[in-house]
Amino acid sequence: MAHGEHKYAVSVEWIGNRGTGTSDYRDYGRDHMIRAGSKPEIPGSSDPAFRGDAARWNPEDLLVASASACHKLWYLHLCSDAGIAVMAYLDHAEGTMTEGAQHGQFTQIVLRPHVRIRAGDDRELAIRLHHAAHEQCYIANSVNFPILCEPVVESVAP
Structure with missing residues (x-):
C-alpha cells in the first residue's frame, strides 16, 4: 500500500435558486449536484427535515455511506489476505445525529454487515476481521464519534 498524502477533489454546485436566491429561508431550494x-x-x-428533497442524497446519508463503504473495502481486503472468500456482503448502516442549541452533530454510526463466506472458511476469524477493518478504516479514524459494528457472518452452503 502506498503511503503519503492523498487528495480528493469534488465540486458541489447549488442549483436551488428559484429566482430570488436566498432572499428568504423558504424561497430557495437545497438541491445541488456533486461532481468528481x-x-x-x-x-x-x-434532509427533508431541513426543507430538502427526500429523493436526493443528503450530506448525512453520504457520511453514513462513506463509513459503511470504507469498512467494507477494508474488510474485503483483510478477508482476502486471510484466505477467507467473502461471497456476499450487505450492510444496513444507520447514523444518529442530534440537534443541539448551537449545532447538530453525529453521535454514532452503527454498521450491521451481513456477510456470507465460503463454506469451510474460518467463521470466527471472519468475525474478528471486522475489528481489524474498523481499525484500518480511514473514515472511522477521521470522525469524533463512535462507529460501532454488529456483524453477522454465515457460511454459504456448498
Whole structure:
C-alpha cells in the first residue's frame, strides 16, 4: 500500500435558486449536484427535515455511506489476505445525529454487515476481521464519534 498524502477533489454546485436566491429561508431550494472528474453525478439536497428533497442524497446519508463503504473495502481486503472468500456482503448502516442549541452533530454510526463466506472458511476469524477493518478504516479514524459494528457472518452452503 502506498503511503503519503492523498487528495480528493469534488465540486458541489447549488442549483436551488428559484429566482430570488436566498432572499428568504423558504424561497430557495437545497438541491445541488456533486461532481468528481468523469464519475457519475450525485444529486444532492438537504434532509427533508431541513426543507430538502427526500429523493436526493443528503450530506448525512453520504457520511453514513462513506463509513459503511470504507469498512467494507477494508474488510474485503483483510478477508482476502486471510484466505477467507467473502461471497456476499450487505450492510444496513444507520447514523444518529442530534440537534443541539448551537449545532447538530453525529453521535454514532452503527454498521450491521451481513456477510456470507465460503463454506469451510474460518467463521470466527471472519468475525474478528471486522475489528481489524474498523481499525484500518480511514473514515472511522477521521470522525469524533463512535462507529460501532454488529456483524453477522454465515457460511454459504456448498
